Amino acid sequence: QQQVKQSPQSLIVQKGGIPIINCAYENTAFDYFPWYQQFPGKGPALLIAIRPDVSEKKEGRFTISFNKSAKQFSLHIMDSQPGDSATYFCAASMLMDSSYKLIFGSGTRLLVRP
Amino acid sequence: DVKVTQSSRYLVKRTGEKVFLECVQDMDHENMFWYRQDPGLGLRLIYFSYDVKMKEKGDIPEGYSVSREKKERFSLILESASTNQTSMYLCASSLLMGDPSSYEQYFGPGTRLTVT
Numbered sequence: 531q532q533q534v535k536q537s538p539q540s541l542i543v544q545k546g547g548i549p550i551i552n553c554a555y556e557n558t559a560f561d562y563f564p565w566y567q568q569f570p571g572k573g574p575a576l577l578i579a580i581r582p583d584v585s586e587k588k589e590g591r592f593t594i595s596f597n598k599s600a601k602q603f604s605l606h607i608m609d610s611q612p613g614d615s616a617t618y619f620c621a622a623s624m625l626m627d628s629s630y631k632l633i634f635g636s637g638t639r640l641l642v643r644p
Numbered sequence: 645d646v647k648v649t650q651s652s653r654y655l656v657k658r659t660g661e662k663v664f665l666e667c668v669q670d671m672d673h674e675n676m677f678w679y680r681q682d683p684g685l686g687l688r689l690i691y692f693s694y695d696v697k698m699k700e701k702g703d704i705p706e707g708y709s710v711s712r713e714k715k716e717r718f719s720l721i722l723e724s725a726s727t728n729q730t731s732m733y734l735c736a737s738s739l740l741m742g743d744p745s746s747y748e749q750y751f752g753p754g755t756r757l758t759v760t
Binding site: 536539562564566571572573574575576579619623629630631632634635636637 | 749
């Protein structure tokens with residue numbers, strides 16, 4: 531019930547393409563859904579996040595689409611660039627044991643070819 | 645600029661050794677976390693701490709312990725390292741209270757531990 535399922539495991543697109551990464555959850559107590567981006571040799575860093583009362587959020591070329599009834603959310607990267615090549619993790623947050631904790635998806639390794 | 649540092653980027657230890665991984669943050673955050681990252685499994689929470697000397701088990705605490713004697717420092721201890729603990733270990737910190745959007749976790753660069 532606390533799992534977040536992420537797909538695909540890896541993704542290759544050409545420069546300018548629109549990669550889409552999907553996540554699904556079961557627990558309706560989750561109240562915050564961030565995406566983290568991780569470059570090789572670095573720790574993950576927050577990219578963009580959404581609350582369940584919003585269906586879409588855009589920040590630059592990155593868009594989260596959120597479907598509360600289906601308990602699914604996805605990341606779209608518009609006009610993808612080779613510099614977007616990284617591993618992307620979706621996550622879900624809820625208050626547990628006196629603190630907000632994140633449950634992470636399994637990650638998607640994205641490669642954007644020039 | 646916020647910063648989470650980890651004591652080692654790479655570490656090689658032998659089976660049965662006691663291993664200490666250190667993490668320091670300079671953001672005065674209450675929460676600190678230890679994760680391990682394995683391909684196809686994402687980030688899995690080992691332990692977290694919301695205050696000095698406080699600790700809570702995460703999803704995979706077996707074989708690990710933690711110590712938080714100062715607010716800025718959180719240590720992960722492998723009492724007797726085993727080969728199945730070969731992994732990337734990530735430390736993170738965040739604020740404790742407030743709006744969920746303020747609970748952004750800031751990660752260190754990770755320690756790649758190999759147990760032979």
